[in-house]
Amino acid sequence: MFEFGPILRTLWRNKIGASLIILQSALTLAIVANATFVLQQRLQLINQPTGIDEQHLFTIDVKPLGQGLFSVGEIQRDTLELRQITGVVDASYISDKPLSGSYSQSNRNAQDDDTTFTISLNQLTTDPHGLHTLGVALEQGRFFNDSDMVRDLKEGKVVVISRGVADAAFGEGVNPIGQQITTFGLPPTGKHKQALKDSQLFTVVGVAADANITSVASVNDGVIFLPFYQPDKSVTYLIRCQPSQCNQLMLAVPQKLKQLDNHRIITGVSTVMSNKDELLRADHTMVVMMMAAIVLVSSITGLGVIGLTLIWVNRRRWQIGVRRALGATRMGIVRYFLMENLLVTSIGLCFGVILTLGLNQLLVEYYQMQALPLSYLLLGMACVWLLGLSAAFVPALRTTTISPAVATRSI
Template sequence: MSQWEIGPIFRAMMRNKVGAVLIAIQIAMTMTIVVNSIFIINQRAALMERHSGIDEANSFYLTSTGFGENFDPKSTTQNDLALIRSTPGVVDAIQINAIPTTGSGWSMSFQVEPGEDKQDEGAAIYMVDEHGVNALDVNVIAGENFNANDIRWRPKSSRNWPDIVLITKAMAQSLFPDTPWQETVGKTIYISQTEPMIIKGIVDQIQAPWVGWDDLEHVVMTPEITQFSSTRYFIRAEPGQRDRLMPLIEEALASSNKQRIIRGLHSIEETRERSYRGDAAMIKILSTIMVVLTIVTGLGIVGLASFSVNRRKKQIGTRRALGASQGAIVRYFMLENFLISTVGVVIGAALTVGLNMLLVNLFGLNAIDWYYIPSGMLVLWLVGQIAVLGPAKRAANIPPALATRTV
């Protein structure tokens, strides 16, 4: 880009300052919104891609709610689990108080030392029996799984907790940051500030029910079955058998005991889609806004360039008559747009950082990664060059003879 080329371009821009300024502002605003939108979209997409740790593709759950004076929660649960586990196509089944991605569950605080003033870590509570590890498809990577003798029945009025637990690797690392997670087996943690629980085993991964929770992989599994009139069963099917088993088990349970209602039959995949529906909607909205803004900006550049070509037809014809090649005319308008775009993306870079700081302070979002800004600048430069290419080629096709015509 030589001084000879920049001079005429700059003087022409000064004669049409309003158009150039408006396009620069439009580019700046587009970059600000698009770059922050892409960053938010990538963050949301990463959240949606997190695996819950369970066999999502083959699992489902339902709720049994008993009624009547003769309804016996304990015997009903025992009979239901025996029926479900004996059904061909079922890998395993458990009664459980909460399920990953459902948005409903129990949580408690845990400490490594007893006392009100001790640091604690929040965790979701999953109450399971010895089948829990297999039914949920999690792996015990240190220590041991529960056995049948560990399991207790929990009445609705109970306020105390079992003496042993399984915890996730992430929970072990948070509770004992200075100890290798494998060595936390056998250590004591405290629930309700003073009640001790011994870590019997470490499982690899399972998420809490709340997908928006910061401590999503903080999970504690307790060896107990609830004696509540309303209970939830989690069933893991063999690959390809889930959809066949869902209505089959629902009907079997409904027929086996007339003193209860079977409801809330859902697959984990369906539940996951529902839990992340807000994030998916946000991605669609932001993507639409980005596309519309980029198109509008491109059309604005085309309009400004076309207006500039129409105003300067005689000037262009004169340059062609003086020996300027078609390539030189195209380069002239490409460089003019590049200068306008540069002003726009530089302002846009500053606005992008400012908007991100505002989002961080107001909504607790993460600070934008540095590489988003230069990437956005490159994209907007490219959009500008593509948008101006058509008008630039039309300008290059203006014949030299136009210079001799009078208006």
């Protein structure tokens, strides 16, 4: 019933046409499978929740006009006033703008009695309202209170760490509350005890839920919160607004700050979402590029198959007529062409698997991409199969219009 014999013999007579389609479907698979994989990875990164209330946050920079550092009194007054504005859920002082990709990071090799491990974390300095403003939950213990806050880190006594840092520093399941830790996330245990004897140690008073605060993807173990007003020439405030109040507040907050003290410049009012978009711009571009690649490759290959099948059908009108005259049904002829297409595409896919894996290998080796999972290869194969079949379907249907009389007419 599947006329493999005649199909193969016909293809053999038309080696070039067939091998071109084989090559084309192989290359198509290579692109479709790899592009889909890259696309999926980027979408995952873009849609991954960060764990902070990113939709309702914005930041604002304040700089004094003259020289000198920002005073703690000024910061406390500003944040207190900001919290009074209607529509503001909370406001706080923060050292780094969330999701801006700008942060202070430390990577330290820690040595246990026999193992070496790396703790890498972001240091974020903020005030007692910081965690609530970000919208990150407190899992254990407490966050800072006013008496914890210092101007000089050397006077600091307590820190709050995120769950990831707690697990990395003390081990999973160990209660971190009350433990000692350095600002680099190192616990004074094992061999460290000696090495860190002169380092300043802080007591962990709270554990925050894991969240990507400074960067979109988690690039490290987590965050260590320091109760510290950095002596600086400028200051950044983070404001969390009630739903749909952000737009109005982005105008009201600068006004309020100007009103409190006019002798300073207020710049950089930006939503955390706009920071996030900026950070993910390359990924958004890549998503568009990959989608375009998939659509273009599919349409070119699809149109190519349609065109070629059309020509083949036309060239074999006489052959089809003869077959019809000898009793072949219309559906039999259609099936013949579809089978032929399926066979050619399948051979192409066999080569395509090699090409796809080869291309992926190059991407992994030279461009730090990840290895292609098998599921994407199978998905890609199914897509190319379907593409070939549906493209061949239209011209194949045309054969039904060829009447058996063609066989008698042509000779």
